[in-house]
Amino acid sequence: MACDAELEQIVYTVLTLQDDYPCLSPPPRDQHMVSPSFLGIFHDLHSNMETKGCLQERQKHQNRSMKIQLQEWSEKTPLEGISIEIQKNNAYAKGTKRSLSEDEAHETKRSKIQSEKLQPPVSTRYRKRTNYSKEQTIFLQNQFDINPYPDFVRRCSIAKITGIPEPRIQVWFQNRRARHLLKATNSQERKAPCAETFTGFIYKESHYPDIWC
Amino acid sequence: MACDAELEQIVYTVLTLQDDYPCLSPPPRDQHMVSPSFLGIFHDLHSNMETKGCLQERQKHQNRSMKIQLQEWSEKTPLEGISIEIQKNNAYAKGTKRSLSEDEAHETKRSKIQSEKLQPPVSTRYRKRTNYSKEQTIFLQNQFDINPYPDFVRRCSIAKITGIPEPRIQVWFQNRRARHLLKATNSQERKAPCAETFTGFIYKESHYPDIWC
DNA sequence: TTTTAATATAATTGC
């Protein structure tokens, strides 16, 4: 099997997701991820899988402790599972959201105003907060400096290297972008590449070897 | 001008923010607030603006002392402004944390990763702590009992009534929720309505008049 | 020491 590096990452990600949601079927997005048609689209990732072992040791421990945390989390909704939980939330949000006026609907800017009527802040809604080790954070930040918009394949490889589930990695990058790219845009000196300047840079293959440790 | 009560609150909030950041341009979130399109969406807030004067007297004094406090704070970073300050903090958080021992890193509890080396001077890292008067605290607590999740419009009105900048109000409610709702969840006797029991209660219009003092 | 304002960040939701 020659070009199975990407596939290996996907498989790992799927297994990670099972760890992530032990008593649950994967959420819709992730079910979608493993569809066969989806697996056919990976073709342009040239990764050196031989040099990636640097974080593997940490990964084991991380997986263990993470499993404990996640079990705690899932114990809060042991029967219904995530999809039910999400459905509940959506039903809530949908049913209780007030309808928009014409003026509101025609706004160009998104209004930061939210209806007080869609507040179902049940404590069980939120996943137990995970915290990442120093090495994981540094690795993620290095990845962020290289490419703040990793695609799914890259997120899978990051997941495999760090032992962090791929959905967590996606969230991490989202939050990171929100905090840093936006801030950099408003200030004069940009420490990190912003989204615009970065577009042509993401897929330069020459940067890829740096990713593997 | 008939339906300008909400607008008045927004304008007041903007002015409050200028007081809050005297030598700075408002932070991004607040710049967003004053966009003209934003001002068009307030329509369904039924506030009795005539009965809100009870805290106005206090507000004047509060504004004065607050201005002094905030000036002290801003004098510490007179040129760079908030965004630079944030960047400094972020920069510090980025690269300079001490390395963890294995045991520390593998803790299930959050491991503290912070640098002793390059912490910014303590005096500049945190905003000068503001303290609220008894009347303000009582009013905020009443608001919290009515609705622990005030939206932006309501926060603006609270800001106008109490003379407290809207960002401070948001932080106050955040901290209040963290302390109070969590406590209520963990203990048997719930003194305040918790998030779940609260849901059907927030939107009773009959409670709204109480909000205006 | 205790309380709480301020900060940082992971997670959620709606668009």
Place this chain on the structure above:
DNA sequence: GCAATTATATTAAT
């Protein structure tokens, strides 16, 4: 993917 929020954890001032 982003904006705005929430929960959560921690720091630091009172």
